[in-house]
Amino acid sequence: MNSMKLPAWLPNMKGGATSLAAPVLIIMLLGMMILPLPAFVLDLFFSFNIALSVIVLLTALYTVKPLDFMAFPAILLVSTMLRLSLNVASTRVVLTEGHTGGAAAGKVIEAFGHFLIGGNYAVGIIVFIILTIINFTVVTKGAGRIAEVGARFALDAMPGKQMAIDADLNAGLIPEDEARRRRTEVAQEAEFYGAMDGASKYVRGDAVAGIMVTVINVVGGLLVGILQHDMAFGDAAKTYTLLAIGDGLVAQIPSLIISTAAGIVVSRVASDQDVGTQLVRQLFAKPEVLYITAVIVGGMGLIPGMPNLVFLLLAAMLGGAGYAVAKRDKAPKVDEVAAAAAAAAATSPTAAPEQEEASWQDIMPVDTLGLEVGYRLIPLVDKGQNGELLKRIKGIRKKFAQEVGFLAPPVHIRDNLELKPSAYRITLKGVEVGSGEALNGQFLAINPGMATGNLPGLVTTDPAFGLPATWIDAGLRDEAQSMGYTVVDAGTVVATHMNHLITTHASELLGRGEVQALLDHLGKESPKLVEDLVPKLVSLSTLQKVLQNLLVEGVHIRDMRSIIETLAEYAVQTQDPNELTALVRISLGRAIVQQLFPGTNELAVMTLDNRLERLLMQAMGAGGDGSGIEPGLADTIAQQAGAAAQQQEALGLTPVLLVPGPLRPLLSRFLRRALPQLKVLSHSEVPETKTIKVTSLVGVPG
Template sequence: MDAMNGLKLPAWFPSNSSKALAAPILIIMMLAMMVLPLPAFVLDIFFSFNIALSIIILLTSLYTVKPLDFMVFPTVLLVSTMLRLSLNVASTRVVLTEGHTGPDAAGKVVEAFGHFLIGGNYTVGIVVFIILTIINFMVVTKGAGRIAEVGARFALDAMPGKQMAIDADLNAGMIGEQEARRRRTEVGQEAEFYGAMDGASKYVRGDAIAGILVTIINIVGGLIVGMVQHDLAFDVAVKNYTLLAIGDGLVAQIPSLIISVAAGVIVSRVASEQDIGSQLVGQLFAKPQVLYITAAIIGGMGVIPGMPHIAFLMLAGVLAGGAYALSQREQKAATQAPVPEAATAAPEVEEATWQDIVPVDTLGLEVGYRLIPQVDKSQGGELLRRIKGIRKKFAQEIGFLSPPVHIRDNLELKPSAYRITLKGVEVGSGESYVGQFLAINPGMVSGTLPGATTTDPAFGLPAVWIDGNLRDQAQVMGYTVVDAGTVIATHLNHLISTHAAELLGRQEVQQLLDHLSKETPKLVEDLVPKQISLSTLQKVLQNLLSEGVHIRDMRTIIETLAENAGHMQDPNDLTAAVRIALGRAIVQQIFPATNELSVMTLDGRLERLLMQALQSSGPDNAGLEPGLADTLAMQTEQAARQQEQMGLTPVLLVPGPLRASLARFLRRTVPQLKVLSHAELPDSKTIRVTTLVGAQA
């Protein structure tokens, strides 16, 4: 911290390890004062320390530039209050046990306050003590507490706007990422500071009430002890114990008043680059006209008969002299001020460069501020590790390495919301509540759970957010229970797999070829760019990925393309050839561990109509009659739903020429449907047709 503040502390200053012991030692000392009897000399030392501490706190408050420069003040307020109360307990013990010996029984400090400040008159002492208490309790503390309460409310209300302003400056390039984090931290600390000051002001009010009660108890208890136990006369007992009680109360109340003023200074000042003293002098006595008018008014009051002429006229003269000096200084500064040049009148704006263009992130994850700990490495963000696992699993299952996920906080989102972007465009969003669990209903649960109902953001299943103590109960009832980080990771994994074709860019294809060329350099060299271009290979791979076919078997893909590139160059035709070569892998991906393939197929009449439409319109279905298209989409959707209800994967088996066009046409209406051609099925598999699409058409 010392290095951060740019201060070089002297050699005698305590080290960090020594400073860490200050708080425990102070707490132990306060507890000891409440329990152990202290001699009068030790009480003098502690009372002096209390007064010095209050002065240090006040001066520190006056010289702070911003409230956050003294952010430990709420804690200091609590500690100083407890110190005064501990001293009150210790001094009360001494007053009641030794008060009969004289006014110096509780030490020289209490005696000095009893004699010097109030003239040894307990009536004057009581009046002075009451006035100080009223000033502290009713004026300073109450006003500081109200200011802190309003400041806390406004700080919390202004937090989103400040955060958005920081984000806007960051996006505009006016500040860097590190500066933006520092400002966000400062905004959060400011809100916490005013909230803490709102609560800490209650300490001082309670201390004022406790001071009154302790003083009354000391007077009444002292009279009883002095007259009953020590046989003192009533007037002697009243004099001794009242002077001791009032002196003890003033010793505690004056530091309390000083610290209350410090609290008021801290919370009432407006942030600027000057301390409070510079602000007072610079703003209160900065205008000669104000001082001239004030001097005239005070001088006029001084010539009125019966007024103290000397005091008023002297003060008027001082004010007039100060106003004259200020006006002369302003005139001198105006004559010596250089004429500002046009070039320095305003800071020069730098010309826009190509460096100002920020590339769009391929994959992005934006989170609200409550989810920041999930993605912050310094706070043990578990989601970072899971995202690394998602990319590794994706590479192993799909066959290429996805682009990295760029994570940043977005204050425009709800606190617990997140957003997933693909090339700068949102492709998914949701909310995830840290500390809670998402209980997903897979369709076979035995009851309901209390909590906020929602849907699983990845697959759209009904779900409910529950507290951690209901996790075991939810699992017993059949719910799938996941934590907040898993919700985001699962959604991200699902979207990456769904948009795998868009993630495979030219750069990823080249990296894939470079990786493959380490094992089969000649195979890659003969294909790209000799037979097909890199863009054609990219289009073939994207066609495969768009229908959920992995590209792990790149050797088979490259060999098939090399065999067919001589007589075809269309990416769609090449994709069909590759799918036939990958048929065994495609079928195994859809029907794992089974030899019987339960599929849907087209009615013969509908199949002939589609073949005729394909021949007349081309592969894009441009000439498909609207009524036929609607019927095909509706009946395929119904058949796919029936397949899912039977626990089967919806697969439509069609002739080879129809496969690509039907797959593209049905992808929007029946996204879960897999369209296979007869040529893609291995000879070892048995086909069982469960539904004829178009049989009722």
């Protein structure tokens, strides 16, 4: 049997009947405003309105992040329109059937008119006015103000959040999909608070409309009852006022609940806990507070004339709660006890077992890359606790392999009780190359140079790049981003520092095993090319030295095909790794220039003064390796190059020195230690399609 094809104008039914919810709701609202409804249907809709408001409030209480309840502004609008539609429908019934008795508008309105306010319309008017004032003046106005400020702060913080996402993406800490998801979340957050700011105006208008509808119902009921149904003034006032007040209360109580939910959603601070958990854990966290409150309440219970039993009972409950919290806090933390026990076992001479004879098994291989952490950072690297740093280290190695051109060795992670609790240390072949502290649970606000204002917290420096920074609490994250700070968590701090060190020491990570793995990988696609080069023309150690020379100067080795083809062409002429490196750099010139000047055809570079160039060429001829350069001239070159490099960086340009080919290796080795950010290019490495613009000269004064 052929399946029946639905018309194209029908809504998508893949999600079931939920796709029809919005159209059905709009039709229902229009129907209530236009069509007369019987009392039973009104009871059903009023009950549904109350249930909907309770559902919205409970959902807001159990929401962890505001964006988890992203549909709230639309729900706020729909619930407001639902109450107004019910007001219209109930007004029609009250004015047409109110003379028959209190049940004319349904049992719900009658119940609110009789049971909640005792059948006294004066009490009902006062209660209705109080509820309206609370809703309009306190709850709705406060929620609207918070939403307005939240929208402004969310918009101000967007550039800082985008910069943090881009920094994580560039460092390889997150993939492209995760970066796209975070950018979308940042935009949604700003749109959410903006929508809440606008939707809160509907609730304020609903409160005003409730007052007006109630007044109109009272006045209209009196006119209809007296003029059309010949009722006495007292009977008409009592009947229609009770019905109008009952109708108003039925609408105002759900409105107050919805407004409270709106205030909860926009006033909560970002956390991984719902509102109820935050209240219990933070309000009753300090036993001292509970003890002092118990003493004050107990003292009030001892005053003659006070309700002594109630106060003394409450004081006893508060004191017991404080004792329970204090007892819970005295229990030592598991990780600290374990750390202390391990440290005691390691230092105690009596706890050491009987020493065995030394063997070759006691010689442990040195880890190429190692990360040692203090015990407070163990959750970041513990797989059982979903350590975020483990995933980021995997991302760092993958991004490094894709950009630089070879796979870095795995990072061996272990805890070190000799370190400070929040400290870490990064080792290369057993030697420390970097260290720092990362406060787990806090955020590092880094000043990239554009931040305004100071933040409360522990002042420090970014361990990767040495920028001024401050460790702040999670609650100050949005404020710091709005001030222009780049805010990252503790795991990102360690990962960024490791990524920087791996990139800096790339040449030391390229061992013979990695070179052989590169050849094996390339041999799968071009086996003949690899067989003709190694070991027939070039030894494995020579190839390793050439690749290390390239990595030392920051040149990526992804284009292994071009490197091997160049070596195969010139290896018959020379076996000197330095000369082969210079020839390989020429073949990789386009890639090198693209790496230094991405997306531009004009190369803004520094160059040597003619007089200094002649002096250096003479020194090269005298010493061969540049040993003929006088110490005074070397210091002058370093100072002049440093000043020119600072001028380039101030202009936002990459500091690049363009020199003749014979001088490039000499100046690169000489300036690398003093000016690691300065790159030295030769004229032969610049493609002919590029335009050279000289921005400054490096010369000898006088």
